Amino acid sequence: EIVMTQSPATLSVSPGERATLSCRASQSVSSNLAWYQQKPGQAPRLLIFGASTRATGIPARFSGSGSGTEFTLTISSLQSEDFAVYYCQQYNNWSTFGQGTKLEIK
Amino acid sequence: QLQLQESGPGLVKPSETLSLTCTVSGGSISSSSYFWGWIRQSPGKGLEWIGSISYSGSTHYNPSLKSRVTTSVDASKTQFSLKLSSVTAADTAVYYCARLLGIRSFFDYWGQGTLVTVSS
Numbered sequence: 001e002i003v004m005t006q007s008p009a010t011l012s013v014s015p016g017e018r019a020t021l022s023c024r025a026s027q028s029v030s031s032n033l034a035w036y037q038q039k040p041g042q043a044p045r046l047l048i049f050g051a052s053t054r055a056t057g058i059p060a061r062f063s064g065s066g067s068g069t070e071f072t073l074t075i076s077s078l079q080s081e082d083f084a085v086y087y088c089q090q091y092n093n094w095s096t097f098g099q100g101t102k103l104e105i106k
Numbered sequence: 107q108l109q110l111q112e113s114g115p116g117l118v119k120p121s122e123t124l125s126l127t128c129t130v131s132g133g134s135i136s137s138s139s140y141f142w143g144w145i146r147q148s149p150g151k152g153l154e155w156i157g158s159i160s161y162s163g164s165t166h167y168n169p170s171l172k173s174r175v176t177t178s179v180d181a182s183k184t185q186f187s188l189k190l191s192s193v194t195a196a197d198t199a200v201y202y203c204a205r206l207l208g209i210r211s212f213f214d215y216w217g218q219g220t221l222v223t224v225s226s
Contacts, residue, residue: 034212043202043216091210097153
């Protein structure tokens with residue numbers, strides 16, 4: 001099983017600033033990596049797939065990068081609605097998720 | 107707009123079988139382009155993929171759950187279903203149904219989720 005490790009567990013950032021979230025795979029997943037946003041009481045929402053392709057309707061302030069084992073989700077200028085939990089998912093070898101990064105208001 | 111909705115009992119007794127159904131609306135369940143999946147989320151284990159099924163019935167399961175999982179599709183009702191046998195308290199979680207763009211893929215549409223508690 002491919003283990004996905006996200007860091008940090010919690011990230012405190014002020015609105016308008018940039019947030020950088022990391023995801024590491026225990027072995028290469030190529031570019032088969034997705035990012036999701038989850039707010040309390042809601043299902044995860046697809047943000048990024050293929051490591052760097054934004055899903056339909058996702059604002060341009062969300063960007064993904066990386067390949068192999070190291071991936072990054074960047075939110076360029078945080079809006080109030082962006083404070084949530086973010087998960088990465090690899091789908092190169094079946095499917096596994098990271099444990100999440102909670103993005104909170106500083 | 108594609109919508110998915112989970113339904114089923116919110117309480118299941120230990121050792122019994124958990125059964126959930128996902129109803130798909132606003133789109134076809136019969137396309138060969140998609141798979142339909144189940145994911146669960148618990149405080150202890152986070153998000154965990156359970157399994158996926160195509161409209162033709164091709165199934166793929168998480169190896170850690172494979173011995174207890176069965177999925178099926180009823181295209182005439184635009185529904186797909188999950189059965190998880192011999193449940194324990196560790197199976198208590200929010201269960202989501204979702205759509206995948208292929209056998210190994212990300213999940214682009216999700217249901218709202220349903221909490222299933224395993225308790226006597």
